[in-house]
Amino acid sequence: MTRALAVLTVSLGLLSLLVGQAGVGIVDGTILWSLRAPRTLLAAAIGGALGLTGAVLQGLLRNRLADPGLLGVTGGASLGAVLAYYYGLAARLPLALPAGGLAGAGLAAAAILLVAGRTGTGAALVLAGIAIASLTGAAVAVALSFAPNPFALAEITVWLLGSLEDRGWAEVALALPAVAAGAVLLLGLGRRLDALSLGERSALSLGVDVAATVRRAALGSALAVGASASVAGGVGFVGLIVPNLLRGRVGERPGALLAPSLFGGASLVLAADIAVRLVPLQQELRLGVVTALIGAPMLLSLVAGGGERP
């Protein structure tokens, strides 16, 4: 299954290189190299980060409803980026937006790690994450209410919906190392997550350092998701849906879901980003909108078909 999904990811990546408003096909080396290649790479990296993080968090919390958004890191990234807009930094410095996002994500992650590191339980991790997410959500709402002008308001709103439009190699350089580091941390958690399916005390009795596992999951998720959100904005739903879609095919053992969720997430976001470019609208559809448009019916049909036990 992992191999099939990896092949799907590579195929969609190649397709993504060939598709765009300039037409289908290799039109121009510059378009290919400076626009489509970084965009493709980012789509795969962000999708992989979200799918993998979703699988890890669901395993850690023993709950199929867990989603990377619960960590509050996405909220932190949004707030950082919004502040960059708000103070006009984004207009002066093109990289101010992702840099602001990264700073916000980092602060949110630090706060969560502080709490999770102290208590060392998955439940505390998520409660802290939800608190941070609410806090950043409120702060973003305040920024929106006091937006300096309608143009800024529209920009912020659009950014919050997620997009990969016009992202280049600078964004790749900013996000990719953090995503890769996070993914390495998370992919190594498989057997510990398997043990945690019996509960935290049983895992402890099996020799698993549960507190260290929670810290590593929090750090890995924060790196991967924070970097993703800082360059692409809010791309929702991927982390929630991908592991749930795959569970019926690869089995429910949490460790077995990690690599497939990485490639599944990459495939979903690549497909969504291709769709975004192919739908002939004056303004591009937002990536976060399309992942939800693709993902929601898939999840609904899965639930309706009884493939998913609540």
Added chain:
Amino acid sequence: MIEARGIVVARGPRRLLDGVSLALAPGELAALAGPNGAGKSTLLGVLAALARPDSGAVTLGGEPLDALPRQVRARRIAWLEQGARAAWGMTVREVAALGRLPHGDADRAAIDAALDACALAALAERRIDTLSGGEARRAMLARVLATGAEVLLLDEPAADLDPAQAFALMRLLRREAEAGRAVLAVLHDLALAGLFADRIILISEGRIVADAPPRAVLTDAAAGTVFGVRFGTDDLPRVLP
């Protein structure tokens, strides 16, 4: 040999365990009995090194438990949580294989032997959430056995089992003890404890009030006082294995 000396666990002003000492030798099957809230699970948790006592110490083969690396501890002491269940619909084999985690291997022979011992060979590839309650409990036990630990600490392994299943479970624990393991099981069914255990450790309000063979513990003076019951000698039919 696992040995606890003077274990005290306090929560606020309340002492959950108040100076508990006991020793369990290889080959022994002991039942831990006592009213709800007496400290049975707390004691098991301390013996499994899941909780640190406020005072007192546990030794395994003469070595303090805290001095052993966590992996080594997990290889030598296996613990079954009360009401243990798996959060995901893993297969029975996948659940049993978790018992090999402390060894860092997937020793197929050990896993198969554990599945066989729990009469689960035919159900090995079934998802655990499709099994009956008794079968799922056996799968959890198979996970514990797959570790091959020298000490088995089982918190209410017989809860919710019908009489035939409970007898089968106790026979299995008996065999494990005869194979040289030290087995300590929390049991609420005193009749079951009396039929199978070498000794019954009776605990009440955090103290051990009796630690002796069943015949000496299942009396009005000992267990009768602790539970507020009497032991009858009339001619009602008794369930036997």
